[in-house]
Amino acid sequence: QVQLQESGPGLVKPSQTLSLTCTVSGASISSGAYYWTWIRQHPGEGLEWMGYIHSSGGASYNPSLKSRVTISVDTSRNQFSLKLNSVTAADTALYYCARDSQSGYGGFDYWGQGTLVTVSS
């Protein structure tokens, strides 16, 4: 059974960098068959695609976040990570990691349970 689990600080100070890791079990990131994605949801709002990475290192990011976001992959640990710098209160959200089973075209078949990150001093 494929499982994804987000981990990282639940509280980040404004202007600092938000860092989250997604640990994948039951599937190998290095298989190259999937695109590994971060999606966030502001409280009471809809979903926002943040970006994805492939095991090859190829990545794509939401243009609205492109200057602040980096997604990386560690195939040895079967993990991928999100870094979002210069955070503000507007980055307070529930952050999900997910697997895109459709080659980056959308088809998020497995999700983590989500981790709430609050940006506050």
Place this chain on the structure above:
Amino acid sequence: QSALTQPASVSGSPGQSITISCTGTSSDVGGYNYVSWYQQHPGKAPKLLIYDVSNRPSGVSNRFSGSKSGNTASLTISGLQAEDEADYYCCSYTRSSTLVFGGGTKVTVL
């Protein structure tokens, strides 16, 4: 990139069919057959219902179906059940090789 447009809410009685629309542009929904749909119950992670406009993953009820015409994709729920009460989101691939979600639709079973 702008979010895809979905109605804020749709309602129906048990047993009825409802349709949720998802409107984009020729740069996303209209340009590619890569629209997916998700169901999200309160406090839960979203669940994939449809991918590539009309394909259902294994295990998803055949009461859920997807289609597309021009720049608008649609999700139809037939034989509406109480458990279908949830938020629904569409998602499309875009010309910029990115993905964009719709704003979400709250489905209420009367």
